[in-house]
Amino acid sequence: MTDPTMLAGGPLADRLTATVERDVATLRNHDVVPTLGTVLMTDDPTQRRFMDLKHERCASLGIETVRVDVPADAPAERCYDAVESLRADDDVTALFVQVPLPDHVDEQRVRSLVPAGKDVDCFTPENLGRLVAGDPHVVPATAAAVVRLLAEYDVETAGRDVVVVGRDAVIARPLAALLSANGPDGDATVTLCHTATTDLTAHTRRADVLVTAAGHPGLVDGSMLGEGVVVVDVSATRVQSDDSDSSGDLVGDVDAASAREPASAITPVPGGVGPLTMASLVRNVVDVTGRAAGLEHVLGAE
Numbered sequence: 001m002t003d004p005t006m007l008a009g010g011p012l013a014d015r016l017t018a019t020v021e022r023d024v025a026t027l028r029n030h031d032v033v034p035t036l037g038t039v040l041m042t043d044d045p046t047q048r049r050f051m052d053l054k055h056e057r058c059a060s061l062g063i064e065t066v067r068v069d070v071p072a073d074a075p076a077e078r079c080y081d082a083v084e085s086l087r088a089d090d091d092v093t094a095l096f097v098q099v100p101l102p103d104h105v106d107e108q109r110v111r112s113l114v115p116a117g118k119d120v121d122c123f124t125p126e127n128l129g130r131l132v133a134g135d136p137h138v139v140p141a142t143a144a145a146v147v148r149l150l151a152e153y154d155v156e157t158a159g160r161d162v163v164v165v166g167r168d169a170v171i172a173r174p175l176a177a178l179l180s181a182n183g184p185d186g187d188a189t190v191t192l193c194h195t196a197t198t199d200l201t202a203h204t205r206r207a208d209v210l211v212t213a214a215g216h217p218g219l220v221d222g223s224m225l226g227e228g229v230v231v232v233d234v235s236a237t238r239v240q241s242d243d244s245d246s247s248g249d250l251v252g253d254v255d256a257a258s259a260r261e262p263a264s265a266i267t268p269v270p271g272g273v274g275p276l277t278m279a280s281l282v283r284n285v286v287d288v289t290g291r292a293a294g295l296e297h298v299l300g301a302e
């Protein structure tokens with residue numbers, strides 16, 4: 001048995017982040033301050049931590065932030081108001097809404113409130129439509145991270161069967177659009193599996209590349225995989241560890257121990273897609289800021 005290649009996201013994230021750091025300095029030299037406004041409406045500690053990490057990363061790169069946290073049980077209007085205030089704030093150049101939102105919040109309404117020009121997550125109907133039509137204005141951070149990871153590790157997608165487990169509009173659907181698009185990093189035959197899929201194993205077993213984004217630890221194990229599959233685990237769910245003092249372990253959807261045997265390559269959790277998602281997000285912050293200021297041409301120049 002050969003050990004699978006570990007598709008580590010950290011080194012790729014470091015390279016991408018270095019380009020962001022340079023471009024932030026360039027924008028600031030032109031008196032433009034990239035500023036990310038965020039909205040978080042959850043009590044989930046893992047989601048709160050992801051938001052903390054975003055703000056820490058922005059601060060370390062010279063990106064200003066405005067953070068609005070809304071209690072999960074607050075009226076939905078509080079969420080809409082938060083997005084509207086960031087939308088109206090001229091100092092805020094980029095806007096991000098963390099999902100999932102509570103059930104009583106109308107996510108479609110939130111999507112429509114985000115201005116397309118400040119959207120760093122392909123969250124608005126306009127930007128999602130452009131992406132599906134093959135003319136993306138912005139590529140959502142997690143989907144961008146998966147595509148970059150596959151390309152950087154020379155995982156071929158053209159003509160291959162990619163199975164995505166998940167069907168949300170922030171990660172799974174944009175990813176399916178990108179991987180099935182005509183051209184480099186695309187040309188795959190993509191199947192989306194979800195809770196109503198009758199025989200998940202039949203799909204996962206014939207995948208050349210399996211991407212899981214379901215948020216269900218242990219949903220996929222080694223017995224459900226075909227020989228040589230490339231496994232990209234997007235999910236990161238915190239589960240209680242044996243050590244009751246710790247805050248728990250971060251795990252993906254795939255049981256990594258049993259997946260090692262059939263897989264030819266696999267992303268670690270943590271340390272796989274997550275770090276690259278963060279880097280892609282700050283890249284998007286700089287790109288939308290530069291575009292709005294008419295400074296697109298100076299980005300990436302150094």
Ligand SMILES: Nc1nc2c(c(=O)[nH]1)N[C@@H](CN(C=O)c1ccc(C(=O)N[C@@H](CCC(=O)O)C(=O)O)cc1)CN2
Pocket residue numbers: 049050053097098099100121140141142170171236250269270271272273274275277278
């Ligand atoms: N609107 C969106 N909401 C959410 C998305 C998204 O892409 N758009 N994805 C996740 C949260 N997320 C980004 O927003 C995110 C997830 C994971 C990480 C990360 O750095 N993970 C590290 C571990 C970090 C740790 O130590 O806890 C890793 O996997 O190595 C960053 C951002 C849900 N919501």
